[in-house]
Amino acid sequence: MYNEYENDKFFQEYAKMPRSKEGLSAAGEWHQLKPLFPPLHGKSVLDLGCGYGWHCRFSVENGAEHVLGIDLSRKMIEEACSRNPDNRIEYRVCGIEEYEYPENAWDCVVSNLALHYIEDIGQVFRKVYRTCKPGGTFLFNIEHPVFTAGVGQDWIYAEDGKPRYWPVDGYFLPGERKTRFLGCDVAKQHHTLTQIVMGLLDAGFEIQALEEAVPPEDMMGIPGMEDELRRPMMLLIKARVEKIKTD
Template sequence: MNTIYDDTDFFNAYATMARSQKGLEAAGEWHQLKLLFPNLKGKSVLDLGCGYGWHCRYCVQKGAFKVLGIDASAKMIEQARKRNFDQAIEYKVCSIQNYAFPKNFWDFVISNLALHYVEDLEDIFEKIHGTLKPGGTFVLNIEHPVFTAGIDQDWTYGEDKKPKHWPIDNYFFSGPRQTHFLGSAVTKYHHTLTQILMGLIDNHFNLDAVIEARPPESMLYIASMKDELRRPMMLLVRATKKH
């Protein structure tokens, strides 16, 4: 599978990030995301784009009896098996688009920072709805449309080299956006807020929570975290499959 996360230089750069080294507690959005998780005792969980498997292990710790983590990157799955192994967790190299999505199978589906690599969100939302059991929960964290519509997904800098503004353009034109991330050229997909939220509603989900992620006070000593209060970077949503 062709994924930037299997490029050696990119993957090595990703491995230096705080969330890669320290896990969930180093993720600025985790204090809000974890509140969206349902009661997982005795539940089955599908993690779409599981990365290192941090969320998979958390779900097991919270009582899930079966967890499947899929990721298109073989390097990610290799790390997940090393770092977050558990007998209740299965890891599989598979893209979100190519997963079979068995009908009425999972109690909980989570996708964290993966769906902005997917072009056809409507198709994936429909498949997630189908694979959830009636009343099942879907929690997603996707890059915020203000972020994905950012020009080169970067700030405009002043003469002092400090961030001045976050410029956005072509907001209502969804589709591929070329950007630079961790020193590499990366293709992501921009989706408007309407496309994300109405995509869920149109595919028979109830919206339980919509949150624009912001870092906790405890992380504001980190210079880059203060800038995260100047524009939203991530959008967190909890949705429930209608019976």
């Protein structure tokens, strides 16, 4: 399966991003995502699309006993092993759709900015539900449907180069979207809000929190950050396996 993160040029540009260099503190959504984590002391955590392993590191720093981080990109896994090693963390080259999802195996499943690359997101939700222990948590951050439905995922600009508005088209037509990201052609998957929310509910989850990412005040001085208040870019959801599973 093709993966943009195996492209040398793309990977080099990705490495220059603040969140790549500085970790979670440089991620604009972290101030909202961090409080959604359940208590992790003594727990097991699965990270889907772990990237550099920042959330794996956060999990063990907060008491997790065992963490598995999977990512389709070998380059990402090599970087995770180098940047965030720990004997409680296992890193594995594996796609989100290819992982075996053993039944009742994990207390918490987390995924950050990876699920918008998945075509059949409902199937992944069902697999995550199966692999969560009763009472387990599924916490993820995905590109917002308004963002993925953006035409070219970019603004319409005025003559002076300032963003005029964010165009949305084909919202109710889920599927592949082509865009330019970090100077490379990237393919993502657009999912409607209904698909995401109802996919979780149909899988058996109880939704505990749903938030749209808003940049923190201390990042508003970064060029272009104020424009992030004009349309949502990320959707954060916390879901829980409430009932005792009998299947």
